[in-house]
Amino acid sequence: MASIEIGWAETGPISIFDVARQLGFDLNRYASQPADVKLSIRKLTVDRVVHLMREAWRESYGETYVASKDFNRIANGVYVIAISGGFAVSYECGSSEVMYIGRGKIANRLRSHLVNWIFDMSLQLRDVPFKFFMETVGDLRSPNAFKDFEHLMLETFSQKFGEKPLINKIHGREGHIDHRFSGEWKRPFDNRSKKCLWEIRPSKKNPWFKEFKDE
Template sequence: MNGYSIESHLKAAGLSFDALDIVEKTFKVNGVQKLRGKVVGRLGSELRREYANQNGEKDINAVSTGCYCIGIGGEYQIRYSDGFASRVVYIGSGNVYGRLKSHLKDKLFDFAHAMRGIPLTFHIADLRESKLDHKNLEQMLLDKFKSNSGGSLPLLNKNNAVNKAMDSPSESKLKAGWDKPLHKDKGKQVAKWLIEPRNFDEWKGILD
């Protein structure tokens, strides 16, 4: 699910990130949170419509047990260590829609503010009818990311999904595409720009 821009929803509300900065400096925090809430509500409605369109009218709000990856879209990837690059910035799990809205209302909004015009992407796995535990899949994705990146976690992750080793199925027993968000871009999807923060630690763990 690609192309979700907080900036575009700000414009639809007659605002911009710059205008929001001025409001934040001028008015009480409560007023700014209401504006954020309005924008996130717009984006949340778009996310629900798009998920329903792509998944046989299923409601993302009903995905009480799932796993998700947040990435950046457009022509951009994050440059990690040793020449590794990826669109993925966070891997999480739980009640998907509730978690995403919580992220968007808080630190993911700040991240989008820093990224400005670069849209967010969301990959969602509904595990309600799966025997695979959502924390298990989250950890498998984190392990695969670390293996690809030479040990780095996604930009906004600081911790593993679990604090101790857990039994995980072999990759051969999982459905094809379980790690699709981690695949390299091909063809026209290949990113043209690599970007990186000046300080990775500034963003580590903001969604954990």
Template sequence: MADETTAGLVWLETIILKPDRSLKTDAAVVKTLKKELTEALAEQGYGAADLKRCVYIIRMKGDFVIAYPTGRSPVLYIGRGSALGRLSTHLSRWLHEIDEFGKDVKIEIRVCRTRRRNRPDLFKNVEADLIAWFAEKYGVIPFFNARREHTYEECADYTNTDAALMMAALGVGKGKRPRWAIAPAPANKNYEVFHRGME
């Protein structure tokens, strides 16, 4: 990590979502969550067009974190691309079920806009490095990630501030004291998903 004078990463304010189980169907829950996500980004002045080359981290918020092989983290997934569209897809496919992980578990989303002159693919490097750093620290890639992005790893330099913010996004956070660290057991439908990331 080089100490540069120009940062290339801008982190948006954290977005918190909570599935509303008073709604009768998963489709209704997903629709509500997508609306809340869009509104939360709009309140910060961002629409879909502003978030095309982003990196995002999906985390749990509450008393539970994931018991990874070599540490505890609330991180469930690290992704890249058009943040609004990709997050909406995750909400439809699996993210709306996050509250099944434990009582009062919420969805925490951290979005990072990557901008650096002559580096249109910086977002790919940031995602790859975040996944690699996570694997190094926690002994496995995040729960719902399918693989590492080796091609894009270690291709970018970061300011000390950027590197510190990236590492902070992977951990529990200062002053936070989760009460439980959980991992799926064999009867859990996500058991295979969790263990496929072990190298």
């Protein structure tokens, strides 16, 4: 069985508040804005964050970048969403910065996450930054490799921390994993949480206690 090497593209910590501020918006005043202004602020901020992801993706390829590797074209992607800035999530068997593991068309998926929960969670957590890990997995000879890899990531996380990442709802593709993976595939799980100063977890009264389904 051939081994597929994983080399993540990774953004630095991205603060939704800082991105909005660079665009001329103060998210501390977001709640008092009219509905149409809120929609505009959200859209422009999300667009800018996606742009930063696209830059990190392109930079990860360096001189080997070609049009076929364009961020918007990737359909066999796997990604990890994590918090940063000294924060981690408290899980049953330890703490981790990882909040979600997913797969698919990464540009569309990550935009969906930004719109559906990351933007609003940023408002609640007041400027906690997020990091994004992204990779394309497999080719025409191994079209299901990215599904296997997502399943492996979720399984590995559950074994290490005792439960799924906070925002995950489905547990990836069940069944036998038909591919092997090498390289730095475990990098999002590096125990950076040892340096974290805060461990957080939503209470059952908090709407973020619900699990998020990646459509």
